[in-house]
Amino acid sequence: MPDGILRRLGIADLECLVRLERAQSHPWTRGQLETTLTDGSVCVLGIESGGELSGHAVVARLPFEAELQAMLVAPDKRRRGLAARLLVAVIEQARRWGSERLLLEVRASNRAAIGLYRSTGFEEDGRRRAYYPAIPGEPAGPGRGTGAPREDAVLMSRRL
Ligand SMILES: CC(C)(COP(=O)(O)OP(=O)(O)OC[C@H]1O[C@@H](n2cnc3c(N)ncnc32)[C@H](O)[C@@H]1OP(=O)(O)O)[C@@H](O)C(=O)NCCC(=O)NCCS
Known part of the structure; x- marks a missing residue:
């Protein structure tokens, strides 16, 4: 079982998310992340350990479906099952919305x-x-x- 606490992220997690995004070749900007974290039709999930985020996933609610808009695991935390764990939580969230497909x-x-x-x-x-x-x-x-x-x-x- 991989370590780390999985939870829904909010605006208080913005700085941690900005730091994690720097691992990307095309990181989301602070403004994009802020908009995402405050958008009621979007759910941002994260896995944290030791006060730092190890990974996150962004899923948006559409009229009949849900869309996975981002998924990122810190380079030194990869191949430990974190993304697979985030995806299970994304699927659960989309099912709670009543979405037919992801x-x-x-x-x-x-x-x-x-x-x-x-x-x-x-x-x-x-x-x-x-x-x-x-x-x-x-x-x-x-x-x-x-x-x-x-x-x-x-x-x-x-x-x-
Ligand atoms: C893609 C990414 C999120 C995977 O995260 P991760 O935590 O390493 O993935 P997991 O450990 O949960 O892997 C689950 C399964 O995915 C597949 N997988 C993950 N990384 C893989 C790799 N480098 N090569 C081939 N298959 C891979 C495997 O089937 C793996 O199962 P296994 O480890 O039992 O073989 C991570 O590599 C990443 O952040 N990449 C950069 C950002 C990105 O590309 N995001 C997706 C944009 S659409």
């Missing part, structure tokens, strides 16, 4: 995230071509086209 989109090159989502029952629904800007300094790879400046989004979902 949707997400992910970079085609993001093997870790696609592995995580497949292992928790998500299936690929389609792709949005050249949806994401390229990650600076990364070579073209699967789903990006040869030398293409942008990367495909893989659209995934699972029934709730």
